[in-house]
Amino acid sequence: MKSRRLFLLAALSTLLILFPALMPARAPAQSASTPKPFDLIAWNGGQFVYGVDYYPEAWDESQWEKDAEMMQAAGINFVRMAEFAWAKMEPTEGRYDFAWLDGALKVLNAHGIKAVLGTPSASPPAWLMAKYPDIAAMNDQGVRYRYGSRRNYCMNNPHFLAAVQGIVTAMAEHYKNHPGVLGWQIDNELGGPDCYDSLCQAAFQKWCRTKYGSLDAVNKAWGTIFWGHTYSAWSQIPLPWNTLYGVHNPSLELDYHRYFSDATRDFLVMQADILRRIAPGKAITHNEMGMFDNIDYSHLNTALDFVAWDNYPMIDHNLTRNFTHYEDSGLGHDLMRGSKNQQSFVVMEEEGGLPGWNTFWGHQAPPEMYRLWAYQAIAHGADGVCYFRWRTSRYGTEQYWQGVLDQDSYPNARYGIVKQTGDEVKRLKGVLAGTQPVSQVALLVSPDARWAFHIQPLVNGFDYNEQLHRYYDSLRRHGANVDVVFPQGDLSSYKIVIAPSLFVFTPEVVRELTDFADGGGALVLTYRSGVKDEHNVFTDETLPGPLAKLAGVAIHDYDPQIDPASQQQEIVMTGGQRYPAKVWFDILTPATAEALATYGKGYYTGSAAVTRNNMGKGSVYYVGTEPDSPAFYDGLLAGILQGAGIAPGPTPPEGVEIATREGSGRTVLFLLNYTASKQSVGVGQGYRDALSGASTSGSAELPEFGVKVLVK
Numbered sequence: 001m002k003s004r005r006l007f008l009l010a011a012l013s014t015l016l017i018l019f020p021a022l023m024p025a026r027a028p029a030q031s032a033s034t035p036k037p038f039d040l041i042a043w044n045g046g047q048f049v050y051g052v053d054y055y056p057e058a059w060d061e062s063q064w065e066k067d068a069e070m071m072q073a074a075g076i077n078f079v080r081m082a083e084f085a086w087a088k089m090e091p092t093e094g095r096y097d098f099a100w101l102d103g104a105l106k107v108l109n110a111h112g113i114k115a116v117l118g119t120p121s122a123s124p125p126a127w128l129m130a131k132y133p134d135i136a137a138m139n140d141q142g143v144r145y146r147y148g149s150r151r152n153y154c155m156n157n158p159h160f161l162a163a164v165q166g167i168v169t170a171m172a173e174h175y176k177n178h179p180g181v182l183g184w185q186i187d188n189e190l191g192g193p194d195c196y197d198s199l200c201q202a203a204f205q206k207w208c209r210t211k212y213g214s215l216d217a218v219n220k221a222w223g224t225i226f227w228g229h230t231y232s233a234w235s236q237i238p239l240p241w242n243t244l245y246g247v248h249n250p251s252l253e254l255d256y257h258r259y260f261s262d263a264t265r266d267f268l269v270m271q272a273d274i275l276r277r278i279a280p281g282k283a284i285t286h287n288e289m290g291m292f293d294n295i296d297y298s299h300l301n302t303a304l305d306f307v308a309w310d311n312y313p314m315i316d317h318n319l320t321r322n323f324t325h326y327e328d329s330g331l332g333h334d335l336m337r338g339s340k341n342q343q344s345f346v347v348m349e350e351e352g353g354l355p356g357w358n359t360f361w362g363h364q365a366p367p368e369m370y371r372l373w374a375y376q377a378i379a380h381g382a383d384g385v386c387y388f389r390w391r392t393s394r395y396g397t398e399q400y401w402q403g404v405l406d407q408d409s410y411p412n413a414r415y416g417i418v419k420q421t422g423d424e425v426k427r428l429k430g431v432l433a434g435t436q437p438v439s440q441v442a443l444l445v446s447p448d449a450r451w452a453f454h455i456q457p458l459v460n461g462f463d464y465n466e467q468l469h470r471y472y473d474s475l476r477r478h479g480a481n482v483d484v485v486f487p488q489g490d491l492s493s494y495k496i497v498i499a500p501s502l503f504v505f506t507p508e509v510v511r512e513l514t515d516f517a518d519g520g521g522a523l524v525l526t527y528r529s530g531v532k533d534e535h536n537v538f539t540d541e542t543l544p545g546p547l548a549k550l551a552g553v554a555i556h557d558y559d560p561q562i563d564p565a566s567q568q569q570e571i572v573m574t575g576g577q578r579y580p581a582k583v584w585f586d587i588l589t590p591a592t593a594e595a596l597a598t599y600g601k602g603y604y605t606g607s608a609a610v611t612r613n614n615m616g617k618g619s620v621y622y623v624g625t626e627p628d629s630p631a632f633y634d635g636l637l638a639g640i641l642q643g644a645g646i647a648p649g650p651t652p653p654e655g656v657e658i659a660t661r662e663g664s665g666r667t668v669l670f671l672l673n674y675t676a677s678k679q680s681v682g683v684g685q686g687y688r689d690a691l692s693g694a695s696t697s698g699s700a701e702l703p704e705f706g707v708k709v710l711v712k
């Protein structure tokens, strides 16, 4: 998955459980100081946020009225606009022109359509970069980029920051009292580029100084005794730019990732502060990228009123025309929800047509998929879906990136489906209001671990996100909702926590996991856990380091799978079942744990590979390898779910997803069929179809690529 998204980003930048086991609803984990969750539906005047991304600046004014009529007819009540219109809003330095945008807003508002305006910092105008060429980022060879493309700026450049402050201030002043402007999206898909110029080096050095206070502390934390890289002045600290052999101290690199994430947040906060000061009352968001991991979204999002993200299933699905990989977007939705304390969110760019750039193609999907993906978002907690884009562009790099309409504005099949969905979400508002996904299972995602694996990627074939998917996908096959939690999150409301490859640990997360297991939870740990402290320095405790007591095992040796062909491995369950295993083989010596599986090959045949330990009132599983069979995960998790007392809900047929939202005394059950065949799901008694009103008896029938929303 990572590689898929990265593939896209590379392409785009070079030319870029159980059906939550029917348990009582719980409130999202909140401390007394957590503000009330942002109510997206109330914010949007009591309507589900249903929108399109609209670029009126690229079309003749004479088309706006027709557009607004067609949008209104399709149930659209929301647009995002202007995030790439800096040159149009500020054609020359300091001369702002919002007349065209006022005009577009007037037309849209007259049709009941309100807007979020994007601050346009993702694409600085040509005149600005011509005047200040050093706004362009510098690559890791020390070469500055030149004008073109987007997301091409150095976020520490003072000329750029001043110009951004200028345009954001002007927008805020102009729209602060505009009733048709609901809020702001800051920038567009923040997360790069890394810039290696002297301003950025100085900013990193300043970040280190703030964090560590003294050079002695930096040298100690990073272990700069290695290769004699001891720093005697702050100005000596390098960026992780290209070096001979391409290597840097992993501790420096991990801090660089943190710096970059913090600097991105500072850039966002700089804009948010202006908007909040001048235009209080308008909500602030940012369109994020789900599994994209350059940014710690859980930190970034404390500065936002609500989370929004861009969901493009047909570029995340390994570029195959297989619509049944629903877990990729599912995990994206759940991670985005978890990045702001399980609050509801908006999909700011939902795939609305075939993806395609100059030299990059995704896959076309049957029109029904555009409805299915909207329902998937809702099932995972979205209270808003906005399709990218209203109409395919006639110009530029995205001429092949289809909107809902194509360039000819013909009301095509996608428009028909979007219209049908618009009508349905309007009718479902009462059913959805006051509900949210509720889960008893949490998947712990660690930004530090993800970054540390980028720095030291283990072996070819290791993919942290794939680790997540091994467990996540199995939970969904069991019909379970899953919450994603970040290391600082509160685990107390969960019965099961899965923390794959927790490579980098802090004392706080070790304490939290220990309390969780002690208190009766079931914890799953996997290979390469408890290896590095928060400075990315190897522990000197026997692995899995501070997690060893929890897991009840010691690791005195391990075997990375360098060459899968000559190093095939398998695990043998105590019941005799064999599964292939890959990537990494921790050779476990149980202390207090019992072995659930042993290795079947090599010099450590018979050594424990998977264990279970009683810990306090709970249990801790340690999976020392990556079994390469869904059946392993299904079997393991079935047992853990049962042990946790989580009653099974309906089991989805292959290619069908089940998800629930609960609250206000209701359970809303979503059945989502990603297959091109009819499907039947046993749902038991008591549900009614939220759209048709019909009662279900026993089973629900799903058409090809169909959806059922059931409620009781």
Ligand code: GAL
Pocket (backbone or CB within 6 Å): 188, 189, 287, 310, 349, 388, 398, 401
């Ligand atoms: C997104 C981006 C949009 C548009 C879309 C299709 O990543 O936010 O502006 O470019 O991809 O390429």
